[in-house]
Amino acid sequence: MHHPRTAKMKELLMDPTRFGQLRTVNSIFTFAADPDFLENDIRVKPDLDAHGALGDAGWYCIRAILWATDYQLPNRAIALRNPILNTAGVILACGSSLIWDDGKVATFHCSFLSHLTMEITALGTKGTLHLSDFIIPYEESSAEFSFSSNAGFDELVTRWDPMPSKHVVATESPQEVRMVAEFARLAAGIKRSGLEPERKWPEITRKTQLVLDAVKASIGKGFEAVEIVG
Template sequence: MAENEGPIRFGIMGCAEIARKVSRAILLSPNAALVAVASRTIDKAKQFALGNKLPESVKLYGSYGELLDDPLVDAVYMPLPTTLHSKWAVMAAQKGKHLLLEKPTALDVKVLDEMLQSCETNGVQFMDGSMWYHHPRTAKMKDLLSNSHVFGPLKAIHSSSSYHPPPDFLENNVRVKAELDGLGALGDAGWYCIGAILWSMNRKLPTTVTALPTAVRNSAGVILSCSASMIWDEDETVATFFCSFLAHETMSLAVCASNGTLNVDDLIIPYEETAAGFSYTSGAKFVDLHIGWNVKPQHVQVETKLPQEALMIQEFSRLVKDVKYHGGRPDTSWAETSRSTQLVLDAVKNSIDDGYKAVKM
């Protein structure tokens, strides 16, 4: 950093469990600093700071508005329940705070558009908290998928994100409360699946989205498990995904192209922080008598000095620094990525609500 360019100063709005990971990431990122934490009460903010061993220099606030009024806060990380995003995201943008918003971004794209419009009007950077995009493994996989000689046109994609929490989660967690996070597993885990599929398709929206007749809801109507299919007519490509609070841990992505396949089992959270891998096969054929294959999968390992959460903070801070110190404009590609994901998520939700009918995009 130049001498006149300090780190981007973050405030955290809300002490959700995920904020523990992100506060650590801010402290690890070389171009960011954690300067403030806000909760609904000062006691909760103090408990968060103590439990995560935050520096004594971090200011603690007993309301979100106080944090937004702090002139020393450049950017906010917001892990609030989804139903609260609109109010506080718009207010943050109006206060000139750059916005790192936890996913799912909104209950529907209309609400997201209001937030994105406020960010654009006030010239602040927007990004959602999907950390896996920022791992160097992701860029390596994209390079391979873009190589027409290795893979060719994509034909089928499948993604899965699921976990089976203890019974208390299904009774009391924010993500199963209709008034707080009404999208349930679709918003929490399905966001990753949809994002991974669209990433594979270079963010091109599908022609048709159809939820499969397997959705499970709780007594409040919140989705606990669901599946859906997507079709790209022009590309002759199909994708499916499964997301659930009722199944064993999965974080997978499988891509099948005309000349190759790619598989990753730990897409969302790598098995370890310092390295992450995937496998791919190209030009595979059966040998004579079909008793084996002519090639075996190649395994690729990608190392990283910083965990993906810190890399997300580093990239976000780099974009904010360009706006703050160099007169740059916010990078809207991250908003477009979130909006594409939200559009497909909305289509899945609408298909479920409409008796699993196909939704044209």
């Protein structure tokens, strides 16, 4: 969220000539937890962090999807069948589809049982954004993403025209430093300048949790659609 890459990507998503209207987002966040984690971590204990992989890894997928939609809540969540639960009933892997009444759809998959993977693909009517390291960038000093716009093929359909472009965004400070700086800025605004608390961060946090709760409820109801009300 705090990496300068995020703002750069949003600029492209907001461009009607290069990206058009958002239609679909797919997001994946998984990591292969070790046996000790799967036995003892608070995230696999029903009386500690009962949301398991959904609460830990799915949270990032949901946030990424909401980010792409400019935080427009989906109208419904329908969890995908066959989530994997541990013996205490905590989610170790699951997925969901999210639906907006205007025709947008999204899917995500999260897991403690697959190799480290962090994917976002956002599809518009005129462009596609893709990146494979959306939570922790591959490198500290800069981060990449790929963007394709108004693409087709050459005459013989043997190559793309134009090719997707690779964008590299440098950062002087790691994203964690930028997060703390943002927090300090907001706190200083309240303490020193008499500003009201900013609404953005709690609002998108609450929306992320609303979607997460709807996915969990859908699993509980046998994969029925669960309405999301803001």
